[in-house]
Amino acid sequence: MTAPLFGILQLDRGDPWGYAELQGLVQAWLQDAGGFAAVGLAVYLLYALATPTDKSESERLRVPVSTWMLGMAALALVSYAIYLALIIFKKGEVPVPPPPPPGESPKPELPVWHGQAQAIALMIGGLFSLLGLCEPFVRDLYKILRRNVSFNSSGAKRFGHALGTYTTGLMSRRLLIAVGGAVAAYLAVGAVLFAIGAPQLTAIWAWLLAVGAGVALAALAVLMLFEAEGPVWAIAKLSFKEVIRKRVLWVFLIILLPALFPWQWFFPSKPSDELRNTTGTITFVLSILCLVPGVLLAALGIPDDIKSLNIFTIVSKPVERFEIVLGRFIGYVSLMTLVLLGLTGISVALIANTSVSPQARAETYKARVPHRGKLEFKSMLAQDRQEKKDFEGTNVGREFDYRRYIAGHPDSPQRGIWKFATVPTDLERPEGDRVPLEFTFDVYRMTKGEQDAGVLTNFTIATHNAPQRQPSKQEGAEWRWVDADQGADYAAAVQRLLTGALIDARLAARLKGGEPKTDQERAELRLAQRMKSLAEKLKANGVKVTEADGLVTTEPANVSDPRPGTPAWKAVSALAEEFGFFELRGKRVLDYTVMGIEVPAGLFRSANQGTPGKDERGQTLPRLAIYVKCESPGQLLGMAEPDLYLLRNELRYEVNFFKSMIGLWCRLCMFIGVAVAASTYLSGILAFLLSAGIYIIGLFTDHLTDLATGRNIGGPFQSLSQIVKAEQSTAQVTDSAGTRALMFGDKIAAWFFRRFQNLIPDVESFSWGHFVAEGFNINAEYLVVNLVVTAGYLLPWAVLAYYLMRNREVAA
The missing domain is CATH 2.60.120 (Jelly Rolls)
Structure with missing residues (x-):
């Protein structure tokens, strides 16, 4: 997707991914994630083999090697060997799409299922690699789920106990006075607005009241969830409270909150573009307000625990190390989800109750399907x-x-x-x-x-x-018309509707006559049969049709300039159906x-x-x-x-705006997950920079694809040579040994770019602000695919965090 240009919706990268692309996405994920898993499995096995047998028992437990892992590694090796053989002998190749015509921008290839031998072998090799590398991860994750998730009566009792605890806490005298005073003041403001006759301000007041109540109830539900039994929920609750106590989030909210107000409050614009500008600005600001503090706090969480020695207290308890990662991720995502929900509600309240020009309402204050x-x-x-x-x-x-x-x-x-x-x-x-x-x-x-x-x-x-x-x-x-006779009948039907005489005496006689003998008689019979069928459709549409002595007439209809809701429109609809x-x-x-x-x-x-x-x-x-x-x-x-x-x-526009935030929530989950995973090994600042770098590069996946596929004019080595020689990028390349060496280097660079490209998510595919800004509905299937892709992207990072955290020395 690209941003709208001159007030139109553009899909120059093709339609968003839907259910039809799920098979291709799964295959591509197995190939890409499986390739990285194969490298990780090889490194893990080599590290395990290099570990001396005289090490301590704890050292050997940190790098266990099971028969399952060895078996899957062997099967993956066989699959990749078959894939390499197919490449060498040029068998089972995946067809390469032809280059676009000159002057036309290339469209990314849809993730379709490829049944060729090379694609299948690569997919199977990736599947075996994932099964081998994820075996310890799945085993420990199952143990974590059993400890932290329960669906029996004890879980309901704990939830009820948590509800009672929070209710008792809310019933304290000081809190009741504070909350009661705030509610009374807010109600008083609403009464004043209603009394002075300010309907828009009153509506905004009601919206904000509903948003505040909704966010408060959601926060209460989250906090009660954190009271569930298990270390994951305890760590999530701790992370939730830590972020609230820190000032980073509140600084961002205070500084950028005015940017959530409608655009036309501050800047004049073309009337038809008022809502476009407002929606685009608010969507961009919401992305900054949620992503930057969320990722920054997530990147600093575990490193701060290590720096302050708090993690030593945690790992000394019966806590799995991956539970720390999960708890941090859930805590940060929960808080930022509440922030996103509240900010979205405030934005929609202001937009829905602000005066918008009639042109903007007609063009964009809707959700077209x-x-x-x-x-x-x-x-x-x-x-x-x-x-x-x-x-x-x-x-x-x-x-x-x-x-x-x-x-x-x-x-x-x-x-x-x-x-x-x-x-x-x-x-x-x-x-x-x-x-x-x-x-x-x-x-x-x-x-x-x-x-x-x-x-x-x-x-x-x-x-x-x-x-x-x-x-x-x-x-x-x-x-x-392909059928010239049908075209002639249509022109005759139009003229007969203008006069009202569908079947005159001549056509009626033709219907009663014998077998036609001449071309003119056959044409008259064909037209008469058409008019008879048209008359039936006119009656079905509620148009009065009179039949007498074989003659069929109707009220004359101006079919050359019909208006919806008129008899002429009903006649035109019947004509179009016929x-x-x-x-x-x-x-x-x-x-x-x-x-x-x-x-x-x-x-x-x-x-x-x-x-x-x-x-x-x-x-x-x-x-x-x-x-x-x-x-x-x-x-x-x-x-x-x-x-x-x-x-x-x-x-409705408002519902569509809320749906667009699901894409932002997916990005929030993805990059908080990346930040938490990276922070298990890197310092907080480096983890934040890594997450931010991946996000920024994800905004330019088209250029990255050009580099990976060699569609751009010259690769990095050739471009560097032309810069040094002060040559134009379009200058003709000479055929020399040095040039051939540069081009070979560009091919190697393209190979590395293709591998690097698989690490970068297409951030724009999660951006739906332009759909809302242009008044187009966001289909549910687009959002479902967004959620599936988010889960698929987070899983490899979770596996990486699992291994990094388990093998990191954090014990006191």
Whole structure:
């Protein structure tokens, strides 16, 4: 994901990961995590073998080697040997995607399942390595879970006892006076606001009251959880209280809290961008407020314990060392989760009760549920074009080549086409029998044109029952129906709806007559049957249809300019259902503005009827295709795949904002986990710097991918050579021994970058602020995948922390 540009949602890196990518993610995780596990297992076994047998018993217990570990190591070695042999003999290779066309940004490859022999061998080798290395970890983790987690009656009793303890503590006289005074003062403020007639301030007051009560109840539940039996909960409680006593968190909150107020309170902005700016700013500030103090405190926790000698008291008790790591992690995450919950509630309270311009509310104060298609560009047939190849959209030379453009002219054959392989059934019977089609296009002006009037655009929507075809040079620029007879029937049906005479005397006689003999008679019979079917659909839509003596009539309908909710709209919907075709001409489209048109739902009922056939190339026809044409001469209309979509539903902005914080919570867990794991071996500052470095590099995974795959112009060694020689990066490389040595060094560097890349999480895939800022709903599957990826990323760090903590000398 990238940040929104000029007020639009951009998905230039492809759609977020969903359930379809889970298989590929699991395979990639086994390959990557298994590769590091193989290195760790080899180092561990070598260290264990190098340990002298005359060492003390405690030394040998710290590096145990079981038969299971040796067996898994042997199986992993065999798997990696097979993988190496496959590479040498070039068998079972995973296909490499072709490089992107010149001027087009590459999209990251989706984590799909690869069934090739090399991918399977690498995955199996990683699985065996993980099974071998994690055997002590799993055994001790099971022991820790049995000690700290119980689901019997004793656990319920302890919870009840903790509840009684905290209730008794809250009932002390001094605390009751303080809490009662604060509540009374807050209620008094609310009464004053209500009395003076300030509805927005009163609403903010009520929201903050609800947020405070919710956070207080959540904090009480967390503290009671910490009263459970087990050292993990005791250490978590200790960590929770330590952070509260420290001033780092409160300093961050006090300094940056004003940044959570709406943007328009401080800075003027374009009315339609008020909510975008506010959401983007608050999301960024929330990230700083939660991540920086959370990671800093987590990195300093264990090193401070060692420095103050507190850890000696802990390890002298019957406490597993990994319980210290788990307790610290749970304590820090619990506190920062409460902070995140409170700050999010405050932000939503201020946004929801602040005056926002009507343009901003119409564009972004919602959570759209879109249905997207695949975009392609078409023009005249390839053999009739000067380039002798299919049109792929025009590149206007902008540095950011996210969009391609079609030329504007009444006779232009260029089209941007969105193809939908599926059509949701909930679009067949929507309220008002209409479905919004929204879009945001870029207008690139070749001439001055008519300022502030937009460009004229035609929308043609056809189902697989009414396929359209590219024009040839002899036919002109207009796209035509594949079935010309069906197109003629549609034009005749439009004229008959305008007059109201669906079946006149001539068509009625044709229905009663015998077998047609001429082409004209066959065309009349076909049209009469179509009109009879259309009449049935009109009646189903609630349109009055009169039948008498074989004649079928209805009220004349202005189908050339229908309005939703009118009889003409019902007629248009029936027409679209019968023919699978709808067209809107002359829509004025403004530059970078969220706009839309209404589409009759009958079109989607037609789309879901029957099975799509094949086109002239043998490919399956889409159930629905939307053709966009620019009519204004001298203008170009720019579009990208996410710029047009069918609107399925609109949900609440506030709920969507809270959902976006799940991505931030995942990042919080990941980097607190990294900080805690690193602090088991490094000092606090180094652990913090390591976590911060991984996070910052994770913001630039695209550039890291370019370095790892060699897609950039020149590697580090070649670039360094050009800098020394004062050469341009695009200068032609000479074929010499020195150049070949530099390129070989770049290949080795790319290999190391690929290994390093596996340690870096894609931070942007957990950022959903741009979805909220642009008013798009965050699908639940995106968040579920975020949680799965977070767990997968934390597990290797947990194993590393387990081994580092167990083998660190911390006893007094």
